[in-house]
Amino acid sequence: MKLILTTLLLIFNFLASSAQSSSFAGDYTRSLSEKGKHEIEYKLxxxxxxTFEFHSYSKMQGGVPPExxxxxxxxxxxxxxxxxxxxxxxxxxxxxxxLDFNNSAARFVTKNPRDKSDKIVQTKLKFLESGIFWMKGIDVFKV
Structure with missing residues (x-):
């Protein structure tokens, strides 16, 4: 009986943890641009x-290299x-x-399910820290 109960408890914990991480999974993007001058795009x-993949694209007017x-x-x-x-x-x-993402962490931000107001909160990841200096403080929004 103890074995069955322990097995069920472990299965439940595994399913709960995998369900939580699947809510984080998906595509996140951010585009910053000024027409004719520069364009920066992030895709995570x-x-x-x-596993994760990240792509950063930048096109700067007068930049070396430009893209x-x-x-x-x-x-x-x-x-x-x-x-x-x-x-x-x-x-x-x-x-x-x-890009070395070691020492990088981001907070998952979404509207609190208890918040019944009409306020719109776009789901995003906010980078709190990163070994990549330009990633700290960046928000990428879930698509």
């Missing part, structure tokens, strides 16, 4: 299997609405994937 994909693409990938985990990113430098970094 959190996969349900705990830059940067990529990152690795693993993510969630605890208490905070997403933590990790990168295995041997497996995840190469000529294409150069």
């Amino acid at each position: 994909t959190l996969n349900p299997d705990g 830059v693409n940067k990529y990152g990938k690795g693993k993510w985990s969630a605890k208490d609405n905070v997403i933590t990113f990790s990168v295995d430098k041997k497996e995840d970094l190469n000529e294409k994937y150069t």
